[in-house]
Each structure stands twice: as structure tokens, then as C-alpha cells.
Amino acid sequence: MIKEKISSQEIIDLVSSKSKVSKRVAEDFLKVMISSIEDALLAGEVVKIKNFGTFKLQWNEPRKSVNVHSGEDILLAGYHKVTFTPDVILKDLVNEPFAHLMPVEFDSENPEPIQEKTDVALDPLHIFSDQASEIKDLLSEIQALSPKIEPKEDVPVVSEHDSLPIELVDYQVREKPVVEQTQNEQQSKVHIPELTPEQIKEAEAVVSTPEVVEEFVHEKPVIEDAPVKDIPDYFRKEAIVQQPTESVIYHQEERINYQSRQEEQSQTNDSVSEFDSTEFLKDISPKRKRRVWLTILIIVVLFVGTGAGLYLFSPPVNNFVLTTATNAKAGVLKASENISITDMFNTISGWFTPKAKLTPVVKTIVVPKDTTANDSIDAKEPVDSLQLLFDNPRVYKTFIATETVKPNGRLTIMSKKYYGSKDFWVYIYEANKDRIPNPDKISKGTLIHIPKLDSKLIDVANPRCIKKAKELHDIYVKKAI
């Protein structure tokens, strides 16, 4: 670096020409200025000049040293030293060429973003996978149990939602006419084992999916259509089944009560004693089963709830869901499309709440359904004009000015001049990319076009604009390196 030394005479010339005073006046002034500073310093004072810096006296302690030639110890005398601390303004102006450079942290650069990711995304996934494995275990247990028990035991697999009460009621209704009942019993016995492998499979894949449940609900009537046709009660049930799940819950409760009454009747009835024992077993075992199923259902609903939440609110999780739990994802998709999670929760609450409270439960369903739908839409589409402005590729067509690069000229200086902040130099660079190979070193005499920018983009007061510019800065500076 070749440094040109400017003597005090040259300073005098410059000052006199600038402030239009004679050289003598300027010379006198400078002499007086220096002597004043010296006097003040000699008096032990600190001299502060606005926009320039501060002069201070510093006492350097005497220290021991060794004479290089003789090897003797010598004592260097202490002395006073005038130190100069440049003012922030002067400091920034002088450091302008390197002002765009930021300190780079090496160690923290890599671990930090990863940590953030684990905090935000992976923890819910852990819960998610834990739940998934729990459910898998439960399902495998059920699968292991089901072949040992009578084929009838499999009915509750589907009935966890809707079909169990219908089934049971169907049988019990048919109990009264003895002849029909036997036929039906046989028919259903034939049909149910046919279904069970399918049911288990389906249940394993998406136990909680309402659509699947609906399918089964529809399926049942079709199979039993022929034998049950002569019972008028059935048509009512079919109609109910095709209604939304809420109403089904209501009728389920009715049926459960009805069922218990039927039970008593069947106990008293001696004529059908042969079937009583089986019916009895059937009535008791589902009750026990149902409790187990309720817990499973709760877990499953929670699982679907978290799954849906993850799916809706964190898009990066989609990939994970896609790859690892495609079944669950399908369930979540269907759940979000057809019936909201709140419906699922209401289904459970319907199981627990007594008959009297059923009507209010049905009423409350509509409200949460709407809110959840709105929430998901809001989360998916954050409408932000500024973000759009950031994301859109910038096209530079109009220019405010053209500048020729001076020696030691910087893009940051131009940015400060035209946009008010040196951070926005990146936009000038973007507009002149073809002429600037390296933003750190723009060669002297290069013609720089200053682009016209949207005032929202270069809002000095808006921290987001600065942040965006800094992001771009990082990109370009790293690229240049």
C-alpha cells in the first residue's frame, strides 16, 4: 500500500481554499489548534474534537530490557504517550471498504441450525413414531388374539365405532321370532368370518379413519340384506347408518340401553335357552372388549390428531410422514378432508357421556369443525405482501443514476448515498452483476447503474428489509469467496 504523506502545508492550502480564507489565516489557525491541543494535553486534559476523535495522554511504565550488544540489563524510562481514539463517524468512514464484511462464527454456524430443527420438528416426530409403534403393538396383539377366540369376537374390531351395537341389536331383535332368528344367526355366522380377515387388515391400516368405518357400516347392511328384509326395524337402522356419525352415536346409546333390556328378556325367556348361553357370552365379552377398544380408540384418535396437526402445520414433516407412515398419512388426509378431528373426539365423548347429555354434544360439533378448518387455511396461506416482494425475482429496468467507480469506490458507499443504508448494496450488485465479477473488488472506472427500487424493499426503518438484505449479502459474499 503506497501511502502518500500530506504535510501540514498541504492541509493549510486545502483548508484555505475550502473555507475561502487566506493561507495566512489558515496557517495561524492550524498552529493555534495544535498548540491548544498540546496545552490541554500538557495540563493533563482530554481533548475531544467533534466528528474526529479524542486525544488522551497515556503513561507508559518504565520497563526492563536487555542491551543486545553487551547483554546488560537496561531500564527504559517511562514516557507519556498521546493516544488518539477516532470518533465513530471517522472510524466508519475510514473502514468503509471493509464495512460490508461481518464476523463469521465457525463453530456455531453448523450446529445451531440443526439444533433448531431438532427442537421444532424432530421432537413431535419422536412422539409421533412412539405412538405409531404403540398402536402397531396393540394391533399385533389383537391379531394374535383374534384367531383363538370365536370368529364372533372379531365383530368388535369394526364395532369400535358404530357397527357393534347395530350387530348386537340385530341379533337380539331377531331372537324373538325363533325361526327367523336361527336362520339369521347362521347367516351372520357365515358372513362374519368372511369379513374378519379384511376387517383386521383394514383396521390395522387405518383404524381411526372415519371413511373406512362408514364403508363397513354400509357393507354390513348389504350382506345382511336378504335375511333381515322382513324386519321393518332394519330399514330404520340403515337410514341411521347413512346419516353422519353424530346421529349414529345418539342411536348407539339408545341401542345399548335397548340391548340391556333385551338381555334381561332373553334371560327370562326359557324357550330360547339354547341360544341364551351364547348370547350371554357375547354380551359380556363385548363389554369387556369395548373398554379395551375405547382406550385403543383414544390413543388412535390422539395419534391421528397429532398426525393431522403435524401434517397441517409443519410442511417439512410431510416428507417424513410420506416415507415412514404412508398408512397413517392416508388416514390423516381422509380425516382432514371428510370429518374433522373434533368429530372424532365427539364420537368418544358420545361413548362416555350419559344419554341425557347427548343432544348438547351433537350441537357443539358444528362450531369446532368450522374453526379448525379456518385455522388450517390461515396457517397454510400467510398472505404477506412484503414476503412476496422478497421472494419475487427482482427485475431492474429503471435506473435512478449511473456512477463511475472511483479509486477505492465501494458499492456500500453508493448504497448509502442512494438508498440511505449501506446494507442495500446487494441490490446494486444484482443489477450490475454482469459488470462486477467480485462485489468486494469493483475495478476503477466501472460504470454502475443504480436501480430504482421499491421503497418498501429498501425501508431503512423496517428490520425485515435489513434482514433480507443481509441474507442476500451473505449469499453474495460467500459466493465471491
Place this chain on the structure above:
Amino acid sequence: MNHKELIASMAAKLNAPKSVVADLLETTVATCTELLVEEKTIGFQSFGNFEVRKKEERLSVHPSTQIRTLIPPKLVVNFKQSNILKDKLKDLPHHD
């Protein structure tokens, strides 16, 4: 001694109004700043030299967190007193 006090003492020595002295000081400072920005050394006879030095980039390690940070190069203004001034200061008694 702050900026105003300096102007006052100079005005007294020059027998000139403070406003004129303030203007002159301002232009002097502006001139010096301009020259320093152009990375030129300014030498004031019997006072000292102002020069711009480049501090090279360096790797700093945070003592407690052990985070290594690359400090970018920078340009700083440095003042070195002249020997004349140093001699003058020799007479000054030091306090400790």
C-alpha cells in the same frame, strides 16, 4: 476539554469570533477525514502523524464458549506522536 472549550480557547488566542473558529475547525476536520478515507497519511509538524492502518483478518476464540470467529480485516486510524511532542511531554510529572 471538549469541542466547545477547544473552540473557546482557540478563539481567545486568535482574537477571532467563535463562529469563525468553529467553521474553520469543521473544515479542517472534514479535510482530514477526506484525506484519511483516501488512505493518505497526514503529518502535522511537531505534533504527529495520522495514518490509516489495515488490521488483517484474524481468528478469535471466545474464551468461555470456545466459539471461533473470523474477524474481518478493517482499516483503522492510527496516531503516532512526533518526537518533538514526546520530548515536551517528558517534563510532565506522572502521577503513579
